[in-house]
Amino acid sequence: MTSLDTAHDEGPSARSGASGGTAAEIVFDSVTKRYAGQEQPAVDNLSLTIGAGEICMLVGPSGAGKTTALKLINRLIDFEEGDITIDGRGVRGENVTALRRGIGYVIQQTGLFPHMTIAANIATVPRLLRWDKQRIRARIDELLELVGLEPEYAKRYPAQLSGGQRQRVGLARALAADPPVMLMDEPFGALDPITRGRLQEEFLRLHARVSKTVVFVTHDIDEAIKMGDRVCVLRQGGxxxxxxxxxxxxxxxxxxxxxxxxxxxxxLKRLSLRRVGDLHLLPAPSARAGEDGTAARARVAEVGYETLILVDDDGRPQGMIGRDSLNGPVNASDARSIGVFGRLDMPLRDALSVMLSQAGSHLVVVDDDGRLAGLVSADLISAELAGTDASARAFDADEVPT
Amino acid sequence: MIGILAQGGSGPVIPDFGGGGAGNSCVRDNGFFCWNWFQQNWSDTFQPRLIEHIELTVVALAIGFVISFAAALFAYRYKWFDFPFTTFSAFLYTIPSLALFQVLVGITGLTLATALIPLVTYTLLILFRNTLIGLQEVPDEVREAARGMGLTRRQILWRVELPLALPAILAGLQIAAVTVVSLATVAAFVYDHGLGSPIFDAINRGTFKTELIGAGGLAILLGIASYAFFAVIQRVATPWARYRRA
Structure with a gap:
């Protein structure tokens, strides 16, 4: 695994398994931006703190000043009222080109240089910073790998790439000098939904590896919820x-x-934010084949269910048996199929969807090794959303899903 | 007017159409194109005139480019300058070349300057417009990305904007070169220089066809060659432009 946190004096060839990298806290302190000739400010007395390594999503209707707020950070737009600090240093006190070279910048139309190869595009900021050639070349290879492009793309021109590939290059170019802060202005806005979804997920994985403070403008609330550690909603007038x-x-x-x-x-959107593993799963009555059926029946009755989960010797669910069939030893031939299992990393939205499609009120959840982990019910999910601890409550559900 | 040329002095050996001295029936009869005569006069007439013509073209193009390039950069930065310079160069472009050469004789005499000034003025409009439009057509997002990455204004101009304007600039040079090659033949009218000299000479001597066609043909070939030259330069200098999408 490569990492982006290679110390500058060692060069990118000094690879380490450690992730983390550099990140910086960004603070908006009562920032107001007024454009000449406009009564309403574009950004109005904005104060917020973006923690180091966090992804902050800026959302809002058009005219809410999202892009303006973003560009105030690297001073593509200048402001007079209030201050923005990066790791405590006010951006207005910095040399503007030095400031920008230390901030990754990704825009929707990528802004790749059409006359330069992909390699030369990625090398833009390292060249400005006068890195030596070998270090730049190694860095290009590393970044292409990081954003999921084959090394042979290095020699191509932007016009030879697809929209998604160009945006990957845009990302690599912004990451080139390992800046602690990344500004992203609707980077995936021009892509088709499938490519967008893929790049969003890849970006999140990449962010987990390189740890940058990211300020990300979008008009898509779903993207904001999916990507953000925090979401900053702006209203008209900034x-x-x-x-x-x-x-x-x-x-x-x-x-x-x-x-x-x-x-x-x-x-429903909240459901996609949480996973089955975040819940306190309900205990599932289970038994192995050959166990005493009467005792098992009593256990099922105790929790008020109609059904028992048949498990193998390792605790993997094999099927389910109705309470009434439990006479004498537990018999595997009495078992019915369970259908689709829930998994711990499954978003609650998907879990609910499986439940609805199987017309059941419960979902059997297995852990990473396929062992029975417990049950999820619709009530458990809604209680989770309501913020109460559902596991302590009694359940009137009488059956596991069929 | 024609008398000026007769004083040029270094013209080719003038054939005697009717007389017997030349001993060449083609020349005596003023045939369409006498290859022998052309060959005999290549090294002392056609070759030096061709070289002079190339020199004249290169010098005029170089001066024209320096002026238009500077003007275009200025107009790119200060938009108000576009209109007056375009108007000025368009006005110069509309003056008939023969008239301009004639007027300048009264000011700068029968000198190289008199030949060069009109040639330069005819390059200004195309070179200025093409350079400026090439710069203006650089996509906004490319400029913005460059700014956002911390390139200075000068770095953006030299590393991003001018390279992207290069196809337009080279296209301008291509057209200007062909224009100057053809106009430079007219310049011999005021300054005995280039392929225009043997052309005027041939006319002056009663339209000696071999000399007229030889020099005129070389001028045409030179025009085609300069067009091809810039086409090759385009291809080599801007490999990326081939992939550009419409």
């Missing part, structure tokens, strides 16, 4: 409406505007 982690934003929008903006399906 005023901050809410700044919270996605789950809080969906669960407790501060007002009508935010509730409208995140959408009426915010409950």
């Amino acid at each position: 005023r901050l409406a809410q700044y919270d982690p996605p789950d809080v934003l969906l669960a407790r929008p501060v007002d009508e505007f935010v509730a409208d903006f995140v959408g009426a399906d915010r409950g």
Whole structure:
């Protein structure tokens, strides 16, 4: 595994397994940006803190000043009121070109240089910083691998690449000098939904490896919820409406505007943020073949279920047996198929979907080794969303899914 | 007018159409093209005139390019400059070349400058417009990405904007070169230089066909060669332009 946190004096060839890298805290302190001749400010008294290594999503309707707020950080747009600091240093006090060379910048149309090869595009900032040739070449190879492009792309020109590939190069170019901060202005906005989804996931994986402070503008609330550690919702006139982690934003929008903006399906959206493994799973009554059926029947009755899960010697679910069939030793031939299992890393939204498609109220969950981990019920999920501990409650459900 | 040329002095051996001295029936009869005569006069007439013509073209193109390039950079930075310079160079472009040469004789005399000035003025419009449009057509997002990565204004100009404008600039040079090659033949009217000299000479002597066609043909070939030259330069200098999408 390569990492982007290679110390500058060692060069990128000094690879280490450690991830982490550099990241910096960004603080907006009462920043106001007014364009000449406009009554309403584009950004109005904005204060927020973006923790080092976090992904902060800036969302809002058009005219809410998202892109303006982003460009204030690398001073593509200048401002006079308030201050923005990166690791405590005010951006307005920095030399503007030095500041920008230390900040990765990715835009929707990529802005790749059409007259330069992919390699030369990626090498832009390292060249400005006067890295030596060998180090630049090694860095290019490393970055192509990191963004999932074959090394032979290095010699091609941007026009020879697809939209998704160009955006990968844009990302590699922004990461080239290992900046602690990345600014991304709707980077995936021009891509088709499938490519966009793939790049979003790859970016999250990449971010886990390189740890950058990312400020990411999008108009897509789903993207914001999927990608963000925190989401900053701006309203018309560049005023901050809410700044919270996605789950809080969906669960407790501060007002009508935010509730409208995140959408009426915010409950469902929250389901995609959580995984089955986050829940306190319900205990599942189970037995191995040959066990005493009467004792097993009593265990099933005790939790109020109608069905027993048949497991093998390693605890892997094999099927389910109705309570009434449990006479004498547990017999494997009485078992019916369970259908689709839930998994611990399955988003709750998918778990619910499986439940609905199997017309059952419960889902049998297995762990990474395929062993029975417990049960999920629709009630458990809704209780999770409501924020109460559902596992302590009694259940009236009488059957595991068929 | 024609008398000026007769004083040029270094013209080719003038054939005697009717007389018997030349001993060449083709020349005596003023045949369409006497290859023998062309060959005999290659080294002392056609070759030096061709070289002079190339020199004249290169010098005029170089001066024209320096002026237009500087003007285009200025107009790119200060938009107000575009209109007056375009108007000025377009005005110069509309002046008939023969008239301009004639007017300049009264100012700069029968000198190289008199020949060069009109040639240069005819390059200005095309070189200025092409350079400026090439720069203006650099996509905004490319410029913005360059700025966002911390390139200075000068670095953006030399590393991004001018390389991207290069196809337009070279296309301008290509057209300007062909224009200057053809106009430079007219320049011999005021300054005994280049392939225009044998052309005027041939006309002056009663339209000696071999000399007229020989020099005129070389001028045409030179025009084609300069067009091809810039086509090759385009291809070599801007390999990326082939992949550019419409």
